[in-house]
Amino acid sequence: MSTMVFLNPTAMEAGLEAAFAALDAPSDAARAAFARVAKRGLPTRREEGWRWSDFSAALRQREPKPVATPEDALDASPFVDAAPFECSIIDGRIVTPEAAAPDGVDISVSAPLAPREASADHPMATLNGAMAQRALQISVADGAHVARPILIRHIAGGEAFSFAQSNIVVGAGAKATIIETYEGEGAGFYSHLNHVSVAEQAALSRVSLQTIGDDAVLHQQSVGDIAAGAQFRQTGLATGARLSRAETMLDIVGEDADVMIDSASLAEGNRHQDFTTHMRFKARGCSVRQRHKSVSRGRGRSIFQGKFEVARPAQKTDAQMAANALLLSDGAEANHKPELEIYADDVECAHGSTCGALDEEALFYLRQRGLKEEAARALLIDAFLSEVFDNIDDETVRGVFRAGVARWLGTL
Amino acid sequence: MLTIENLHVAVGEDATPIIKGLTLDVPAGEVHAIMGPNGSGKSTLSYSLAGNDAYDVTDGSALFGGDDILDLEPDERAAKGLFLSFQHPMEIPGVQTMTFIRTAMNAQRAARGEEEISAGDFLRLVREKAKLVGLSEEKLKRPFNVGFSGGEKKRMEMLQMAMLEPRFAIMDETDSGLDIDALKMVGDVVNALRGAERGFLVITHYQRLLDYLKPDAVHVLADGRIVKSGGPELARDLEASGYEQFIEAA
Secondary structure (H helix, E strand, O other), X not given: OOOXXXXXXXXXXXXXXXXXHOOOOOOHHHHHHHHHHHHHOOOOOOOOOOOOOOHHHHHOOOOOOOOOOOHHHOOOOOOHHHOOEEEEEEOOEEEOOOOOOOOOEEEEEEOXXXXXXXXXXXXXXXXXXXXXOOEEEEEXXXXXXXXXXXXXXXXXXXXXXXXXXXXXXXXXXXXXXXXXXXXXXXXXXXXXXXXEEEOOOXXXXXXXXXOOOOOOEEEEEEEEEEXXXXXXXXXXXXXXXXXXXXXEEEXXXXXXXXXXXXXXXXXXXXXXXXXXXXXXXXXXXXXEEEEEEEEEOOOOEEEEEEEXXXXXXXXXXXXXXXXXXXXXXOOOEEEEEEEEEEXXXXXXXXXXXXXXXXXXXXXXXXXXXXXXXXXXHHHHHHHHXXXXXXXXXXXXXXXXXXXXXXXXXXXX | OEEEEEEEEEEOOOOEEEEEEEEEEEOOOOEEEEEOOOOOOHHHHHHHHHOOOOEEEEEEEEEEOOEEOOOOOXXXXXXXXXXXXXOOOOOEEEEEHHHHHHHHHHHHHHHOOXXXXXXXXXXXXXXXXXXXXXXXXXXXOOEEOOOOOHHHXXXXXXXXHHHHOOOEEEEEOOOOOOOHHHHHHHHHHHHHHOXXXXXXXXXXXXXXXXXXXXXXXXXXXXXXXXXXXXXXXHHHHHHHHOOHHHHHHO
8 A cells, every 4th residue: 555645745744754654564544544644734724723723834844853862861750749650651652660550550552543533534633643653551440449640751852753642541430540741842743642431430530731842842632432420620731832732522421421621821932832622512411610721921822722512412411611811911812712512402501711911900909918019920820820720639739730830930 | 107298199091180289297106087078089099109000190209207108119118017908909819818918928028128927926816816807717718808798808908907017007998888896896906006106097988987996187188189187076077067168179
């Protein structure tokens, strides 16, 4: 089977072609995926859903360099105090520890994942499907309550293009916490595709901290199924990258599932941070609470796109989405696109969106009480963001997120 | 202690003059009250003395402890011991009340080159003062002023005043919206702080608070100027006869 190639390739496309040609025996599915990518190209601002985050433009002139991150160069994770079981994905290469996984957890490395319907036509997921060679498999047995968090460190080094996958399966009635970090000073392109399955009555808490370097381009996508009575909590914070997009696509397929999704973007310099979510309600009586907060300064840009799609059987859906942006300078920007698409008639769905500057009256109040201007600003920004981390139960883990905010504010 | 000479303050994009040549002296150890009709400039006076940059001081001076404070930042004025009890205190979601008060105390102490208050000392002090102003400990654990009634917010202002022990306090309509018990509490807090080295400027519409505070002097503010000064009896006269005579005079 021949692989279709890009016509008039850009530096990036030529690099992708060379990287694909160098892969070790890609599957037919991977070849087909690469052909589709070559035909359609990477998403551009002319496409719905990519208007504000143009990966084609951001990557056009980039040529992937060979992977160079040495494995033993990792500093301790900021989450070390939460005593996590630590795996890493270093420039796309999956490293699992030799130590035994916590009881009830099975960790392995597999062949790439089969695409899920929700993202089968997604251009970045298709690219990932063409290029990724391995998937990290994390499976939590039915009924296992895993107290120890499982940490997946995504390390961005060098200027490589890297692609990896993971699959998190939480069995019926099980409980687990997954921490993901996107870290390192790399200036390449990092693509990660994550599949999540939360079985009946299970509870998964997933937190993600993105602090990668100024020139990195990152695309991460989580595609999940949430079963009946399951609980899913997700909290994401982004302070890094030149361009990043974190996508969450959930199919809420079982009755009475309970989902809370929180995200925060802190964009400064020329950073561009995008949180895009798409939730499809397919069963009765499910509840979603979604909060997004962003703070932009300099020429930083924050994007939020959130969509609730409520199918006809999903009566008694209770879904709320709120996005609030704080702009700290004239060049800062926030773009929100909340969407509701509702086919059931007995639902409560709402969205709200605000955008503004710091409240001058509150600032004056704090300064009258003796706080210097910078301290007063930092306090108000921290207060604006604080509720985003309320759903992180583990105090140590929550502390790392709060410290990430403090570092950004310069108060740590 | 606070000596204001010929103060002029303008507000808004069109620089509307609000305070128009105000002169006032509050010596150390005294409580002075300012009364006046709506729109006479009472809040403008308190905000401009506290350093809110939405209020543009166009002329005059305000000496506090011998230094002109009008060029100082709001936090520098606070560190010198100037406190403003706000007419409409802010709600600040996401900020824990105790954390905030301790942060404020320590910011002022740091600016004065003093040591931070220890966690234990702070806790003892805040519990004692909360009892004095009638706020429950449960309220202290909430985000700052969030879900508080108007009266509770004023109690929170008094708690901060009691904790910060300012050298000079401007109380901007602290009594508005308070019931009799709360008025008495405000009187108790002020009277407990009263001393030879401390001054108060109490802005009010009503004479009632002054029954508890027993001011040393009462001034009438109308159209941006002090138009009459006198003793506590002036407040009672105003209660009886209203401000109309002064509006016409101004």
